[in-house]
Amino acid sequence: MQIHVVQSGQSLFGIANAYGISMDEITEANQLSAPSQLVVGQTLVIPIVGMYYWVVSGDSLYSIAQRFGMNVNTLAEVNQVPLDQPLRIGLRLYIPPRPKRNAEINAYIEPRGETVSPSLRNAAAEAAPNLTYLAPFSFQVQRDGSLAAPPLGNLASIAAQNQVTLMMVVTNLENAQFSSELGRIILNDQAVQTRLLDNIIAQAKRLNFRDIHFDFEFLRPEDREAYNTFLRRAATRIHQEGFLLSTALAPKTSAAQVGAWYTAHDYKVHGQVADFVIIMTYEWGYSGGPPMPVSPIGPVRRVLEYAITEMPASKIMMGQNLYGYDWTLPYVAGGAYARALSPQAAIDLARNRNAAIQYDTKDQAPHFNYTDDSGKSHKVWFEDARSIQAKFDLIKELGLRGISYWKLGLPFPQNWLLIQENFNVVKR
Numbered sequence: 249m250q251i252h253v254v255q256s257g258q259s260l261f262g263i264a265n266a267y268g269i270s271m272d273e274i275t276e277a278n279q280l281s282a283p284s285q286l287v288v289g290q291t292l293v294i295p296i297v298g299m300y301y302w303v304v305s306g307d308s309l310y311s312i313a314q315r316f317g318m319n320v321n322t323l324a325e326v327n328q329v330p331l332d333q334p335l336r337i338g339l340r341l342y343i344p345p346r347p348k349r350n351a352e353i354n355a356y357i358e359p360r361g362e363t364v365s366p367s368l369r370n371a372a373a374e375a376a377p378n379l380t381y382l383a384p385f386s387f388q389v390q391r392d393g394s395l396a397a398p399p400l401g402n403l404a405s406i407a408a409q410n411q412v413t414l415m416m417v418v419t420n421l422e423n424a425q426f427s428s429e430l431g432r433i434i435l436n437d438q439a440v441q442t443r444l445l446d447n448i449i450a451q452a453k454r455l456n457f458r459d460i461h462f463d464f465e466f467l468r469p470e471d472r473e474a475y476n477t478f479l480r481r482a483a484t485r486i487h488q489e490g491f492l493l494s495t496a497l498a499p500k501t502s503a504a505q506v507g508a509w510y511t512a513h514d515y516k517v518h519g520q521v522a523d524f525v526i527i528m529t530y531e532w533g534y535s536g537g538p539p540m541p542v543s544p545i546g547p548v549r550r551v552l553e554y555a556i557t558e559m560p561a562s563k564i565m566m567g568q569n570l571y572g573y574d575w576t577l578p579y580v581a582g583g584a585y586a587r588a589l590s591p592q593a594a595i596d597l598a599r600n601r602n603a604a605i606q607y608d609t610k611d612q613a614p615h616f617n618y619t620d621d622s623g624k625s626h627k628v629w630f631e632d633a634r635s636i637q638a639k640f641d642l643i644k645e646l647g648l649r650g651i652s653y654w655k656l657g658l659p660f661p662q663n664w665l666l667i668q669e670n671f672n673v674v675k676r
Contacts, residue, residue, distance in 0.1 A: 249345075249669040250299035251633045253607075254290045267294050279592065279661045287598045289605030289614070291633040293662045303339040316343050351643065351671035352650035354381040354415060354526065354565060357403070357657065364401030371656040372403055376410035378667045380650070380674050381459060383415035387451070388422070391433055393443030395451060404456055411675040415494070416457035418448060419464065426466035428508065434464070435474035445485045452491060458676070460486050461526075463496035467512035476517040483521045492523045499529050499551040499567075503558070519559020526652040527555055530569040535585040539575040539627040541613035543568060545638050552646055561647040568639055568651050570658045572630025576620075590658035594630035605632075612638040633662040640670045650674075 252263060260283050264271045275283045277295040286292075301312060309331060313320040324331050327341050355375055359368055372382060384403055388396040395418070407414050420431045433440055448460055462482070467475060479495065486493045495518050498509045503516070518525050529548045533540040548566070555564055572594050573586035589597065594614075598605055601618035608615060614632045619625055643651060650671075653663075667673065 249665065250294040250296060251637060252292045252294050253634070254286045254288055254292065256288050258286065260284070260286060263292065263294075267296055267300065269294065269296060277661070277665060279659065281592070281596055282599060285599055287595055287603075287605055289607065289616070290595055290598070291614075291662070293633050293665050295665065298345045299343045301341045301343055303335045303337055303341065305337055307335055307337075309335065312341065317346065318343070345669075348670060348672050349644060350674050351648075352380040352524070352565065352674045352676075353378055353667060353671070354383055354650070354652035355379055356383045356385045356417065356653065356655040358385040358655050359399045359401070361399070363399050364403060368657050369401060369403075369406070371659075372406050375656055375664060376406050376412050378664050378673055379410070379412045380676060381413045381415040381652075382407050383417050383461060383652075385655070386417040386419040386421060386463065387448075388419055389430065389434055389444060391430060391440070393434075393440040393447060395444075395447050397451065397455075400455065408456070413459055413492075413676045414455070414457045415459040415461045416448065416452050416455075417461045417463055420467075426464075428466050428468050428471075431464055431467040431475075431512075432471060435467070435471050435478050441478060441481065445482060449485065449489055449491075452489075457491075459492040459494055459523075461494045461496065464512075465496070465498065466508050469506065469508070469511035472512040472514055475512050476514055476521075479517065479521045493521070494524050494526065495522045497525050497527045497555075499527055499547075501550050501554045515555060515558035519563055522563070524563045524565060524649055525555075525559070526565045526567055527551060528567040528654075530567050530654065533573060533629050535573060535588065536582075538579045538581075539573070539577070539586070539629060541608065541611045541615070541629045542572060542631070543635075543639070544611035544613060545635075545642065546611065548639070549642060552642070552648065556646060562649050564646075564648045565650050565652045566639060566643055566648055568636070568653050569631065570653050570655060570660050570663065572628060575627045577625040577627055588658075589628070589630065590660060591631050591662070592659040594628055597628065607634060631660065631663075633666060636663050636666055637670075640666065644670075 260271045278292050310320050313323045384398050420427055422430045483493050497513050500510050529551050530543040532547055533542045571588050575586040576584055598616050603616040603618040605614050605616045613635050615629045
């Protein structure tokens with residue numbers, strides 16, 4: 249499989265011819281809404297086995313083999329090119345597919361209202377073959393230790409049909425916000441804890457959840473040890489029942505990092521107690537903040553490199569967004585919020601506004617600017633095949649367990665194709 253970046257003057261017809269496949273195959277793989285109107289800078293996933301490389305000035309078989317992690321003799325043999333002759337500029341070389349490694353893949357799904365909408369059901373069904381876990385968001389803890397469940401619809405049957413483990417996401421959400429006061433009650437009242445754990449286990453059995461996932465956020469700094477103690481207690485109960493236990497962690501870069509979102513999340517203890525963790529490595533660029541990439545590769549790397557000093561890499565799932573943001577400029581703190589949009593919607597917007605897509609190689613993220621009908625300037629940062637491949641390369645480099653997506657329902661077909669190209673998805 250190959251990632252192709254559309255250049256000025258290129259057409260789908262010409263791109264298909266270059267790779268020896270049909271236009272329909274590219275259109276279907278990328279779910280192109282306007283195949284005859286490609287956007288300059290848009291990425292296309294080319295659904296071929298392996299990939300092609302076109303020789304440029306300064307290339308040699310040895311340098312190309314090193315670039316793609318291949319044996320030079322294999323590269324020469326596959327392409328029937330003599331080892332001792334210079335390469336012709338523009339020569340197309342075939343690069344065989346690389347071996348895939350196992351990885352666990354999770355996706356959160358957030359039904360709103362009283363039912364699971366048809367679009368969310370379809371998103372779950374389409375993603376499920378590429379998932380280890382499906383995580384309905386969320387079971388909200390009440391102050392008496394009971395649970396308010398989200399609508400589940402037929403998500404359990406979709407999971408069962410695809411050998412996907414249901415993840416029971418338990419949160420301290422109250423009135424649509426993470427509540428430090430609710431967290432205080434849960435973590436310090438033993439009677440509430442007992443009722444909570446009883447209710448979690450009863451509902452997990454009844455609804456066929458097999459992983460219990462604690463996503464407690466915005467906790468009081470003084471509740472750090474109380475959270476650690478609660479997790480140890482919860483792990484004993486949950487493991488006795490044969491369930492997995494996982495947690496969500498804020499993106500920290502040191503044990504000394506403080507703040508309402510960070511202090512109470514003790515990476516070392518979570519790594520000891522939980523079967524695995526999901527680190528929320530996204531939202532550097534967020535709806536209320538200034539325009540920037542949602543998950544720039546540098547900050548993501550720094551968080552994960554710290555995390556593997558506190559726990560085994562095999563317990564860590566990288567968090568990844570399935571969306572971008574559209575900011576109105578100039579950005580004013582406390583002003584209008586940025587609008588969330590899917591990668592597919594971002595490409596359609598760039599096309600409609602005749603905007604070329606740029607790519608920031610430092611942050612490994614695509615972006616573009618445009619002007620709306622009222623004359624206001626906008627900045628859009630989003631995700632594409634290149635930015636996702638950069639994250640997959642980081643997962644493999646650091647030996648992580650896998651990746652977790654927030655959240656289903658925002659179309660990004662390239663992501664799932666790249667999962668299939670890079671990983672053997674573990675089914676539990």
